[in-house]
Amino acid sequence: MIHFIGAGPGDPDLITVKGKRLIDEADVIIYAGSLVNPDVLNGAKPTATIHNSAYMNLDEVIEVMCKAEKEGLRTVRVHTGDPAIYGAIREQMDRLEEKGIEFDVIPGVSSFLAVAAVLKKEYTLPDVSQTVIVTRMEGRTPVPEKEKLIDLARHNASMAIFLSIGFIDEMCKTLIEGGYAPDTPVAVVYKATWPDEKTVLGSLADIAGKVKAEKIDRTALTVVGGFLGGGYGLSKLYDKSFTTMFRKGAEEQ
Numbered sequence: 001m002i003h004f005i006g007a008g009p010g011d012p013d014l015i016t017v018k019g020k021r022l023i024d025e026a027d028v029i030i031y032a033g034s035l036v037n038p039d040v041l042n043g044a045k046p047t048a049t050i051h052n053s054a055y056m057n058l059d060e061v062i063e064v065m066c067k068a069e070k071e072g073l074r075t076v077r078v079h080t081g082d083p084a085i086y087g088a089i090r091e092q093m094d095r096l097e098e099k100g101i102e103f104d105v106i107p108g109v110s111s112f113l114a115v116a117a118v119l120k121k122e123y124t125l126p127d128v129s130q131t132v133i134v135t136r137m138e139g140r141t142p143v144p145e146k147e148k149l150i151d152l153a154r155h156n157a158s159m160a161i162f163l164s165i166g167f168i169d170e171m172c173k174t175l176i177e178g179g180y181a182p183d184t185p186v187a188v189v190y191k192a193t194w195p196d197e198k199t200v201l202g203s204l205a206d207i208a209g210k211v212k213a214e215k216i217d218r219t220a221l222t223v224v225g226g227f228l229g230g231g232y233g234l235s236k237l238y239d240k241s242f243t244t245m246f247r248k249g250a251e252e253q
Helices: 017-025 058-070 090-098 111-119 149-155 165-178 207-213
Strands: 002-006 028-031 049-052 075-079 103-106 132-136 158-162 185-190 198-203 220-224
Touching (some): 002 090, 017 075, 017 103, 028 058, 058 075, 058 090, 090 103, 111 185, 149 158, 149 165, 185 207, 198 207
Parallel strands (some): 002 103, 028 049
Antiparallel strands (some): 185 198
């Protein structure tokens, strides 16, 4: 059995209890060393074999998994955040299925959720946005034509943009062209929950210059939208006049 584990956004305390237990019990650990905080591996068995997949291709990763499985060893594949978002795990899981090797997935805390926690904000505010778009800019690898950033921007939804901080000038220009107002608030969070975390706040009109001044050019997430502002409606969930299946509204009491 191969265990795919979401290691969380950086803080080693933000990995799940199950994920941490499986890492500590593993004989073979393959982790995404370019992004995963190595401290999440603290507690691994001294005899565990550790592979950094930043230096491996897909064939090499699968080869290590297959060899460990044949030898009856316990293997974990450790990804940053939650592996379902930009984790490139589908291609690994498909290979394992082809070879008849069982696997499971242990979810983790995605960095876009960690960023909301760092900022003390809520993506889904009444009267502001009830939709969160998780996306990235087109770079060395393309995005589907129907998912161009300029087209997504017309929704004016809360947006979390991964893997794109190196294109921040183009990103801001595209978002404005797509429909966000230039004064739409933006936050860029570098290495959310890590000891060297850094937050830059601004608007689409000025965030690029602020980010460059801080020399942030990688390992950062950009979030955009009115949820970063001050105005919103109150939730009906706790409205004393609103009836739910657990509580009668004031007018019905």
